[in-house]
Amino acid sequence: MSTADLFLWFFGGLLPLSAMAYFLARGKALSVESNNVRLHSRPGFYGWYAVSWVALPALAVSLLGSVAHLFNLLEIPSTMLLATAFALGGAGLWYGLGHVKAEFRARQAVEKVMRGMLFTAATISILTTLGIVLSVVFESIRFFQVIPIWDFITGTQWQPDTAFLVGAGRADESVAPPLFGSLPIFAGTFMITLIAMLVAIPIGLFAAIYMSEYASHKSRGRLKPLLEILAGIPTVVYGFFAAITISPIVVEIAHSFGLEADYTNALAPGLIMGVMIIPFISSLSDDVIRAVPQHLRDGSLALGTTKAETIRHIVLPAAFPGIVAACLLAVSRAIGETMIVVMAAGLRPNLTANPLEGMTTVTVKIVEALTGDQEFDSAFTLSAFALGLVLLIITLILNIVSIIVVRKFRQRYE
Amino acid sequence: MNNGTEMNNASDMHKGTEMNNIALDSTVETKSASFMNTHKSPRQLKRERADKRFHWYGFTAIAMALAFLVFFFIDIIGQALPAFDKTEVQVTINYTQAATKNYNKAVDKSVRRIVSRAWLRSIPQYLQAHPEMIGSSHVEWVPADSRVDQFIKEHDGHGLKSKYQRTVKKMQQENRVRSVFNTTLFTRGDSKLPEYAGIWAAAVGSVFTLLITMLVAVPIGVMTAIYLEEFAADNRFTRLIEVNINNLAAIPSILYGLLGLAIFISFFGVPRSSALAGGLTLALMTLPVIIITTRASLRAVPESIREAAYGLGASNLQTAWHHVLPLAMPGILTGSIIGLAQAMGETAPLIIVGMMAYIPDAPTSILDATTVLPAQVYTWSTESLRGYSERTAAGILVLLTVLLSLNALAVKLRNRAQQTW
Numbered sequence: 001m002s003t004a005d006l007f008l009w010f011f012g013g014l015l016p017l018s019a020m021a022y023f024l025a026r027g028k029a030l031s032v033e034s035n036n037v038r039l040h041s042r043p044g045f046y047g048w049y050a051v052s053w054v055a056l057p058a059l060a061v062s063l064l065g066s067v068a069h070l071f072n073l074l075e076i077p078s079t080m081l082l083a084t085a086f087a088l089g090g091a092g093l094w095y096g097l098g099h100v101k102a103e104f105r106a107r108q109a110v111e112k113v114m115r116g117m118l119f120t121a122a123t124i125s126i127l128t129t130l131g132i133v134l135s136v137v138f139e140s141i142r143f144f145q146v147i148p149i150w151d152f153i154t155g156t157q158w159q160p161d162t163a164f165l166v167g168a169g170r171a172d173e174s175v176a177p178p179l180f181g182s183l184p185i186f187a188g189t190f191m192i193t194l195i196a197m198l199v200a201i202p203i204g205l206f207a208a209i210y211m212s213e214y215a216s217h218k219s220r221g222r223l224k225p226l227l228e229i230l231a232g233i234p235t236v237v238y239g240f241f242a243a244i245t246i247s248p249i250v251v252e253i254a255h256s257f258g259l260e261a262d263y264t265n266a267l268a269p270g271l272i273m274g275v276m277i278i279p280f281i282s283s284l285s286d287d288v289i290r291a292v293p294q295h296l297r298d299g300s301l302a303l304g305t306t307k308a309e310t311i312r313h314i315v316l317p318a319a320f321p322g323i324v325a326a327c328l329l330a331v332s333r334a335i336g337e338t339m340i341v342v343m344a345a346g347l348r349p350n351l352t353a354n355p356l357e358g359m360t361t362v363t364v365k366i367v368e369a370l371t372g373d374q375e376f377d378s379a380f381t382l383s384a385f386a387l388g389l390v391l392l393i394i395t396l397i398l399n400i401v402s403i404i405v406v407r408k409f410r411q412r413y414e
Numbered sequence: 415m416n417n418g419t420e421m422n423n424a425s426d427m428h429k430g431t432e433m434n435n436i437a438l439d440s441t442v443e444t445k446s447a448s449f450m451n452t453h454k455s456p457r458q459l460k461r462e463r464a465d466k467r468f469h470w471y472g473f474t475a476i477a478m479a480l481a482f483l484v485f486f487f488i489d490i491i492g493q494a495l496p497a498f499d500k501t502e503v504q505v506t507i508n509y510t511q512a513a514t515k516n517y518n519k520a521v522d523k524s525v526r527r528i529v530s531r532a533w534l535r536s537i538p539q540y541l542q543a544h545p546e547m548i549g550s551s552h553v554e555w556v557p558a559d560s561r562v563d564q565f566i567k568e569h570d571g572h573g574l575k576s577k578y579q580r581t582v583k584k585m586q587q588e589n590r591v592r593s594v595f596n597t598t599l600f601t602r603g604d605s606k607l608p609e610y611a612g613i614w615a616a617a618v619g620s621v622f623t624l625l626i627t628m629l630v631a632v633p634i635g636v637m638t639a640i641y642l643e644e645f646a647a648d649n650r651f652t653r654l655i656e657v658n659i660n661n662l663a664a665i666p667s668i669l670y671g672l673l674g675l676a677i678f679i680s681f682f683g684v685p686r687s688s689a690l691a692g693g694l695t696l697a698l699m700t701l702p703v704i705i706i707t708t709r710a711s712l713r714a715v716p717e718s719i720r721e722a723a724y725g726l727g728a729s730n731l732q733t734a735w736h737h738v739l740p741l742a743m744p745g746i747l748t749g750s751i752i753g754l755a756q757a758m759g760e761t762a763p764l765i766i767v768g769m770m771a772y773i774p775d776a777p778t779s780i781l782d783a784t785t786v787l788p789a790q791v792y793t794w795s796t797e798s799l800r801g802y803s804e805r806t807a808a809g810i811l812v813l814l815t816v817l818l819s820l821n822a823l824a825v826k827l828r829n830r831a832q833q834t835w
Contacts, residue, residue, distance in 0.1 A: 135676030210472025234759025336666020
């Protein structure tokens with residue numbers, strides 16, 4: 001029996017069984033009530049109580065069975081597992097029906113189950129984080145067993161081409177060892193992030209100032225959704241636009257100044273990434289600027305300053321921590337951005353300060369390593385997880401710093 | 415609060431006094447100059463000019479962003495529009511016995527490279543299904559080769575040899591070339607020949623993937639939000655969950671791809687490239703968005719509603735289920751739509767879980783290898799043939815239309831939901 005069939009049988013059996021349990025138990029409760037016996041809870045709760053006795057044991061057994069199967073602890077035939085689950089469900093139905101009594105507190109029991117389920121749902125977010133951390137950490141450890149961590153951090157050469165030979169055990173003296181120096185990759189990432197920030201921070205900040213201080217309530221209501229369209233455009237679309245439209249324009253402009261530019265230059269993806277990030281900065285800054293108490297503005301204006309002076313000397317310093325937090329979030333967004341750079345930036349690691357040359361980024365290398373045809377165990381594939389680990393650490397630090405900064409800001413004015 | 419803030423406040427105040435002085439100075443100057451007129455000092459004028467300039471900076475920033483938006487849409491639409499037309503040519507088809515074996519025999523040698531190869535290859539199959547056609551010959555409109563199509567649309571890099579260019583020109587004079595609406599684009603899957611490539615398979619894949627995302631992320635997200643807002647005690651574990659959700663919202667999407675690859679595919683054995691693997695990965699990615707928006711809308715329900723329910727003897731769960739949740743529903747819907755729209759446009763994690771394979775047919779189950787619209791756009795953008803680049807733009811246009819309508823729907827719902835209590 002295939003997994004898909006198994007699922008079909010399991011849920012195909014469990015759902016009608018649960019529905020049956022609900023209606024049987026509720027019906028029984030109703031008939032008890034019609035004999036002028038007052039039940040502790042409403043009849044529906046007895047129904048749900050029976051359902052939880054049918055579904056939960058069956059789900060638990062099948063979950064245990066699949067976990068045991070996954071870890072090769074013991075091999076239970078799937079039909080047997082299915083039969084056990086349904087037998088337990090049937091027993092649960094009988095047990096639940098037996099509890100339709102006047103003194104039984106069904107509501108409390110059902111609410112306990114519901115609370116447990118809500119709590120389980122809440123822990124899934126923790127499990128997700130754990131999953132991300134574990135998946136990158138374990139594979140990274142395997143990578144660092146082959147490649148020394150120091151070489152990875154400080155090396156200036158990224159030449160993983162011979163990694164598959166080493167992986168296949170065919171490396172001999174004549175083959176140069178693969179090099180995994182990540183410095184040029186990170187240099188490319190920071191260069192593109194810098195370009196993006198040079199576009200996004202001024203435009204985003206001024207847009208936020210305009211929307212919160214100058215625009216009328218009505219035009220603000222129109223401008224904000226328009227700007228947020230920029231954040232709603234999929235990154236693959238921006239990537240296409242950067243590669244097909246912006247890159248040639250950049251090359252042409254560079255030529256008119258007598259400069260050489262690659263078609264995979266860092267400028268085009270950087271500019272487009274900056275445009276993508278404008279709404280992040282403008283929306284977050286708009287919120288913090290509006291959170292600055294009005295009496296600060298009134299006090300300043302009453303002293304005879306112009307509006308611009310009030311904004312520059314009073315409002316912006318007051319909102320500064322929030323703006324910094326917005327910029328930090330934008331930086332972490334830019335560092336982790338993938339599709340724009342995959343489509344518009346280069347593949348060749350290049351340690352240079354010239355944005356007109358092709359450069360590559362961490363995310364490009366992750367995609368390249370995991371979409372190639374090398375086997376999963378080769379150092380080349382594993383390098384993706386090591387790069388992912390660094391990416392995770394950087395974004396977590398940026399995020400935590402920005403949360404702390406925002407909290408400081410809130411404490412000041414709330 | 416602490417030293418740093420105080421110092422900040424002090425410096426703010428200092429700046430305030432400075433400006434105060436400036437302001438006083440200027441008024442004194444004006445007054446001493448004359449009593450009657452409104453003449454302003456040069457300094458005052460300079461400050462007013464600076465004020466206007468600042469206003470303009472803000473306006474320019476908005477204008478630049480909006481100008482980009484306009485330029486972007488005009489560019490994409492301009493690139494996509496040609497893909498909605500396809501060229502057809504009128505040729506004589508000979509359904510001979512030989513054509514059942516060798517499809518090249520079905521048309522005259524002169525037009526063999528003019529018509530679509532994908533269409534030519536379908537002839538033996540067609541004859542198998544309709545044996546009565548063998549021996550007849552028909553004059554029909556058939557799809558043209560992509561190079562001919564690009565040549566007719568006068569695109570650079572069409573790649574049509576000059577010999578065939580002459581043939582096509584001659585056919586044009588004989589009115590044997592026409593342009594019709596490109597239905598292939600919407601009814602077929604990916605193809606190695608641009609004229610037969612369409613977005614159907616990817617669209618079905620997107621629907622499958624998003625269904626899984628929705629079924630997993632919305633219930634879990636809403637349940638988490640209800641737990642955190644209505645039930646959780648304010649203890650360390652709750653705070654851990656809260657910080658954790660904020661962190662998850664900021665983690666780059668590609669790391670979710672690594673999670674999907676290492677946990678779902680390698681560990682749990684979910685088939686690679688399947689809608690299940692992609693949907694689960696996207697579900698984890700959209701979870702924080704749904705949780706955060708749902709919490710915000712639960713928080714917006716006033717406390718008095720809860721207290722009224724408690725006063726009538728409702729339990730915690732009954733209050734949440736019967737009173738708070740229905741009132742928060744529009745907000746929850748908005749959040750879910752925004753989350754799903756984000757998931758629909760996401761590409762990076764799906765590439766990592768293998769959803770950019772060449773998939774010509776629409777999937778029939780969630781375990782089949784499939785691709786999604788943005789991944790299809792990416793695959794086409796890497797193709798070198800000229801015919802694919804307009805299809806890429808067309809795919810983008812379809813994707814953008816769906817996403818923008820979803821977002822507009824969310825904004826509309828949000829506006830309706832903004833109820834004042």
